[in-house]
Structures are given as structure tokens and as C-alpha cells.
Amino acid sequence: MRDMDYLTLLSHEFPTARSCAAEMINLKAILALPKGNEYFFSDIHGEYESFIHLMRSASGVIRAKIEEIFGSLYSEDEKQALANLIYYPSETLNDYKHANKLTDEWYESTIHQLIALCREVASKYTRSKVRKKLPQEYGYAIE
Numbered sequence: 001m002r003d004m005d006y007l008t009l010l011s012h013e014f015p016t017a018r019s020c021a022a023e024m025i026n027l028k029a030i031l032a033l034p035k036g037n038e039y040f041f042s043d044i045h046g047e048y049e050s051f052i053h054l055m056r057s058a059s060g061v062i063r064a065k066i067e068e069i070f071g072s073l074y075s076e077d078e079k080q081a082l083a084n085l086i087y088y089p090s091e092t093l094n095d096y097k098h099a100n101k102l103t104d105e106w107y108e109s110t111i112h113q114l115i116a117l118c119r120e121v122a123s124k125y126t127r128s129k130v131r132k133k134l135p136q137e138y139g140y141a142i143e
Helices: 003-013 017-032 048-056 058-070 076-087 089-098 104-122 127-133
Strands: none
Touching: 048 058, 048 076, 058 076, 058 104, 076 089, 076 104
16 A cells, blocks of 8 residues: 555544644653553462452552552551452442441541542543543543
8 A cells, every 4th residue: 555545544534634633642642651550460270369359459559559649647457448448349338337337427538538549540541531431420520
């Protein structure tokens, strides 16, 4: 294929020089973002629980972010409780329900903690990528 054939195909997607330049700028900005996490596992036979924990905890990245954001603000137990809520939400909420810990104050505090954590974690992605992952019915409020 000749160069003109490529340009003709591209012109359907980017009809003006301005739209083409805007796309190149966006792609360069995306390439400048921090690299995402990669996982390499081997020989995980019979290690389902350990494997799932690694996936849920993002190999410790979530706990590190909690420490980075809330390091001196919360006790170790409070930080671990937040981590457990993220790793195992159904189980943790069930435990809290049975212990009568699900108060309005708990919900308010926890939502603020989760928002702060989400802001930090989402900072390495573009707004449009984050927006696409938000639940449609709550996306506007969350954003």
C-alpha cells in the first residue's frame, strides 16, 4: 500500500489536520502516564486462596497506597480494616453488620477514605478511561 492509501484511510477517522493533531497529542499524553502493574505468576496449582488474595490486594499495591495516603492519620488496625474492606467487601460488610458497626458515621468516614484512595489510584489514568469504568447511574455524582 502506498502512503496516499494510508492517508485516505486515516482521513475517514480524522478528517482535518486539527483532529489528527489532537489525536496525536492525546496519544502522547497517554504514553506519558505511569505504567500500569504487570503480574507474572507461575506454578499456582493448589494455591487458589493465595492467588486470589494477590489479585484482590494488587500484590500489596493497595495496602501501600493506603499507607501513603493515611499513614499517620489512622492506626494500623484502621488501615488494615480499610484494606480488608477493599479486598473482601462482602465478607467485611457482613462481619461489620453482625457486629453492629455499620453506623452513619462509619459509612461517611469510609466513603471519604475510599474517595481519597480512588483519587490517588486513578491519577495514573486519563479522565476518560476512569469515566468509562464508573457505573453509569452514579458516574456523574462520583466524578
